[in-house]
Amino acid sequence: MSNVFIAFQANEESRPLVDAIVADNPEAQVVYSPGLVKIDAPNRLVVKRETIEEIIGRKYDLQELQINLVTLSGNLDEDDDEFVLSWKH
Amino acid sequence: MSVTAIGTYTHTSHDTPERFAAPLLYVAWDEHMMFAAPAVVPLAMHTSMAEVQSKVLPALYSAHPDFERIQWSQVQWFCGDRMFTPKPNSTLADHGFEHKSVLRFRTPGLEGLRGSCG
């Protein structure tokens, strides 16, 4: 089992994304370093549009997360509702 | 030809001996990486080993504190990977050196700054 991760610029816009990810991925670990917030999870990490919308109180397009995205690791599967990183093995 | 090419592929070496004033010798003092990489020295292959020892190596390495402590009779000499013993009055060519050969020497017991190979 290997970690997947996603990292964002640490700012006010990425805060709700981090909160949503932590809410939807109970085993996720958040690591801060100057300017950067990185979230690791064992094997799978899901970012859900609905959870983000609940937090920010407006419609959200998952492609918006790329504005503050820095890097990620894992196989990406994306549709309009979920942005999923996973390893198949 | 192993290069994958869509047409004719010409190739010329830029380092053939006639392009230099003298053949190239690469020189290194093992376990002394204060000198981070081997040196490139244009040097005629009929240069005597005596001259290598008395002129070429001091010019390159006398800045190192170990240099004045070298016991030359204990030094190990290499042409590439092959250890050799310099004969009296011999030249580089006598020991198989040619253009783009590597000369390395080792000084057992002298392993750089505080034994760090630096």
Place this chain on the structure above:
Amino acid sequence: MDKRVEKKKLDLASRYQALTQDLQWDTSYQPTEKVFPYARYEGIRVNDWSQWQDPFKMTLDVWWRQQSEKDRRLYAVLDAFAQNNGQIGVSDARYVNAVKLVLQAFAPLKYAMHRALAHSARNLPGDAARIAAQIQATEQLRHSQLTLHAASVYNKYFNGMHAAPRWFEQAWYLAPVKSFADDIASAGPFELMVAISFGFETLLSDTLYVPFMSAAAHNGDLSTVPVGFSSQSDTTRHKQASIATVKFLLQQDALNVATVQRWVDKWFWRSFRLMPLVAMLQDYMVPKRVGSWKESWDTFVEAPIDALFEELAPYGLKKPAGWQAACAAKDHLSHQAWNAFYGYGHALAFHTWVPGHDELEWLDRKYPNSFDRWYRPRLTHYAQLEAAGKRFHNHALPMQCQVCQQPMMFTEPGDGRWIAYRETKHEAESFHFCSDQCQTIFSNEPEKYLQAQLPSHAILQGSQGEGFEDALQASIANVGVVIGRDNGEFHGSEDDTNFTQWGGGQDMKEAQL
């Protein structure tokens, strides 16, 4: 009362299909081979381009908007930095040498990648892949430009940034990066996708654009941080597309597997041989440190790439041939690089120095297996010489590896004692390499690499200039580097004295995280 009718939108997958793959057509009045003349000569076989898909499903309409938004934000930060004298807010002026090296080495590399990817963008027969390559090519140009813009503020106040494009072409210590650029320029459209997006970006680029950029933030460089992070958000799409490309090629035809493996082996290693610069940026050139090169390697390379290759194994791909050697180097790479650059400090276009006491202690803590044993004694010695007014300069021309063109400064994998030497005789001429992997790269394409113009050899073949400390120094003076002003010891340099006069710098307590 009008009822508001929701316009039906295509979902992400359908929009991607409509705006990329559905644009494909078979040529009818010109043969396909004539329209795509580079599609076959590399020996790659593709039967069904409709199987290629970008995991991010990026379409140009979304892309324009997003990139505009990213640039708007980024340039606001750059403007604010310039207007508010951000350059005196960095930790100390030594930091600016990190900006110089990134400008000198990586901005031109990105530019070269842009040119190469433009070739793929024209010549890959699959429409979806061509669109992704167009996006990637434009983004590499963006990264190059962003770096230039971030550095331009510093260029007004510090030395060593005024002729970077020329130095890329002609400075001896940038030859490894230039040779990488030349190598991709001579590759075909398939190889260079694997080389750039998989070899460099997927396997190794996080080390330069993530933890180093966090270190930049810690050192007060508001200018470079968003450049790095925003660039890497583009690169994240390149990485995913490259993994999709590798899987696609492996699945399209069993005959592709050997070729792709050879490319992965070659380009992992060629990319790894650029990492000495990144490693020393992180361990030596940022006065306030966030983490070591070794930690960056563990977090951003060893663990995730291990997982990636486990994922790719069922497709027939193995870890790159140099993987073990690269991982074994993590205790040594940055130290060997800084040791070399310090010694050649009189012949660079940036300053070098011996780290201060707290910094040496940090290096020891982060490298308990290697720093005190192999590297601290050298630095201590250099500090003593400098204090006595006899700063060490290595006046010999360095021997370079025929393939990567780095000085032959690397030790055998995992070892600190013996410089690694490899030699091949090809058509009666001897060629030398720093490693098994560079030797293998040569043996697969000897006609390409025997043409290399190694800097030390080129210097010996040219006229060497008078009034300089040695031929290496003369060679950089010849391309517009001002000796003593743009290089040499940092302490006492014009950069140093200016910065002090301007009242620059930060509190350095708790500087090493």
